[in-house]
Amino acid sequence: MLVKILTVSDRVSRGQAEDTSGPYISTRLLQWNPECLTSLATCPDDRLEIMTHFDEVVRATNMEGGPGLFISTGGTGLAPRDVTVRTLAPLLDYQATGVMSAIVAKCIQHSPFAMLSNPLVGVKGRCLVICLPGSKKAVKENLDVIEPVLKHILDLISDNIPAVSAHHAGGNKHHHVCPHKSGNHGNHSGNHGNHSGDKSRRGVAFRDRQSPYPMVSVEEAVSTIKEQTRLASQTSGTVSLSVQSGEARGSVTAESIIAKENLPNYRASIKDGYAVCSADGPGIYRVSGVSATGETVPAALQPGTIYRVTTGAPVPHGADAVVQVEDTRLAESTKEGEEALIEILSAVTPGTDIRPVGSDISVGEELIRAGTVLRAAELALLSCQGYGEVLVRRKPRVAILSTGNELVSDPKQTLTYGQVRDSNTCALSNLLAEDGYQVVHVEHLPDTPADTEHGLDGATFVADVIISTGGVSMGETDHVKNSILSLNGTIHFGRVFMKPGKPTTFGTIPRDPTSPSCLFFGLPGNPVSAMVTYKLFVLPSLHTWEGRKYNPSIINVPLPTTRRLDPRPEYIRAVYSGDGEVELTGGQCSSRLLSMRSANILLSLPPRSEDRETVPAGTILPAVVIGQL
Numbered sequence: 189m190l191v192k193i194l195t196v197s198d199r200v201s202r203g204q205a206e207d208t209s210g211p212y213i214s215t216r217l218l219q220w221n222p223e224c225l226t227s228l229a230t231c232p233d234d235r236l237e238i239m240t241h242f243d244e245v246v247r248a249t250n251m252e253g254g255p256g257l258f259i260s261t262g263g264t265g266l267a268p269r270d271v272t273v274r275t276l277a278p279l280l281d282y283q284a285t286g287v288m289s290a291i292v293a294k295c296i297q298h299s300p301f302a303m304l305s306n307p308l309v310g311v312k313g314r315c316l317v318i319c320l321p322g323s324k325k326a327v328k329e330n331l332d333v334i335e336p337v338l339k340h341i342l343d344l345i346s347d348n349i350p351a352v353s354a355h356h357a358g359g360n361k362h363h364h365v366c367p368h369k370s371g372n373h374g375n376h377s378g379n380h381g382n383h384s385g386d387k388s389r390r391g392v393a394f395r396d397r398q399s400p401y402p403m404v405s406v407e408e409a410v411s412t413i414k415e416q417t418r419l420a421s422q423t424s425g426t427v428s429l430s431v432q433s434g435e436a437r438g439s440v441t442a443e444s445i446i447a448k449e450n451l452p453n454y455r456a457s458i459k460d461g462y463a464v465c466s467a468d469g470p471g472i473y474r475v476s477g478v479s480a481t482g483e484t485v486p487a488a489l490q491p492g493t494i495y496r497v498t499t500g501a502p503v504p505h506g507a508d509a510v511v512q513v514e515d516t517r518l519a520e521s522t523k524e525g526e527e528a529l530i531e532i533l534s535a536v537t538p539g540t541d542i543r544p545v546g547s548d549i550s551v552g553e554e555l556i557r558a559g560t561v562l563r564a565a566e567l568a569l570l571s572c573q574g575y576g577e578v579l580v581r582r583k584p585r586v587a588i589l590s591t592g593n594e595l596v597s598d599p600k601q602t603l604t605y606g607q608v609r610d611s612n613t614c615a616l617s618n619l620l621a622e623d624g625y626q627v628v629h630v631e632h633l634p635d636t637p638a639d640t641e642h643g644l645d646g647a648t649f650v651a652d653v654i655i656s657t658g659g660v661s662m663g664e665t666d667h668v669k670n671s672i673l674s675l676n677g678t679i680h681f682g683r684v685f686m687k688p689g690k691p692t693t694f695g696t697i698p699r700d701p702t703s704p705s706c707l708f709f710g711l712p713g714n715p716v717s718a719m720v721t722y723k724l725f726v727l728p729s730l731h732t733w734e735g736r737k738y739n740p741s742i743i744n745v746p747l748p749t750t751r752r753l754d755p756r757p758e759y760i761r762a763v764y765s766g767d768g769e770v771e772l773t774g775g776q777c778s779s780r781l782l783s784m785r786s787a788n789i790l791l792s793l794p795p796r797s798e799d800r801e802t803v804p805a806g807t808i809l810p811a812v813v814i815g816q817l
Contacts, residue, residue: 196262254314262322278646280310401682438624439580450546463507587651591659635665658713688778741813753796761787788815
């Protein structure tokens, strides 16, 4: 069984305090079950880091089929920095309130202050989640309560029917009747064929037949998105990132950066040759020294002599020009093969082939403006000026939520009738990575109102931008829009006049009063629609968040074949080659993922009208560039 023990403490993570609780938990668990595959970790009281550790063990547990165990220690109190329970509680499928009540009741017997702690016990998939206080004493008291029922809980959440049945048949020494016992669900008859009690199916016949959301144009949608993104990102903050490691690559500068050193900081030779006094003119001169790059400061040039210099080397004092080696001749050499006398063949003027101090970059000069995307050239500029770190706009943290009972995330799982593999999460994760953005949370939400609302609410704790796929159309299991409203969110638009992507939804979800709203993009479930709407709507938002000026690359290309127009503006996928050829990617159905293969442009077709039902081949149309040309 996989076990992850996480100590949440600012002081422990900084090395200012010793972690005693984590190792104690590990010892207790190994005594309880020596086969536990236990790993220990520490992190500060930071929601994102807690979430990262939590996601790792939940994913590993789900991949292996469970059960798994995630135990944290620390962060269960009431102080502002006690964020463990506040971070994880919204992400659980359900909580074990009975176990939590038993812990508090027992611990209060030891100290009335135990009521100030908020232990959390719950389930995520097949992973049992237990959040304990930080002190070793409190951890021991909590584990004393949990340990006697721990195996039974794990058997239940992993659906280990033989073990559960054995417990009920003879292992239950206290002869109580478990509320989960097979075939007896309290007052429920156990007949699950009648769904009349399922609120998600009640009143389907009376659902809306027309969407209450008016369709907006693509231009209106982008304008709304940019406006709301600017509001949400006003307090997004800045971070310092490493220049040399490339960590800052793709980030946007938060301030103007000024040169702090002259480049070069000495007079440098532009060519390989000889430093001379230009007034001496052509003639034969003794070579009095050599100046090479990286060596000590050369001695001053003596009258009537010359100095051999290499490209980039310091020019000695007393010299005011450099004669390139091609304009010289060897007059005499030494026995060792060194140059003794050199004939200068051409006259030069003062300053010839010398880079003055600060000629490339001078102190106080603006190197990079605020709002600049840092690429190789900009990072090289910072490096040449001795900048080890650079202040940049913090990138938005992104969560991806896929909705649908039919989705299968595990590539090893064999599909059954009616199931499809979740390709949207893979597509969006890789699109975000290509564009330089970090995905901090991924989750699959079943098609129920509670699961949808719970997943959206949990994502707001760790992400600035939430991208969901599916659940935004008119189906009876499409709960996303109502869930946004249930969270006191605002839907700024719920449909877009376009194909593919008509159900695309954009909203904002409020968080705590000190934080800006979370941006929400509800993309259609068909994979092509999801990828196209990401490029047209999500990417402009992410760029705007960072302070970039988002100007999509538009090129004009010929339509390769005659096309019948759709009532809505249509974006068809095509491949544009360097020689100007355009080739459509085959069938343009929004479910046909093959139509995105190798596509690097989206040809923009106008809507059908009374005067125009088709567009003939050869018509020049605008195309949005979505890939490398």
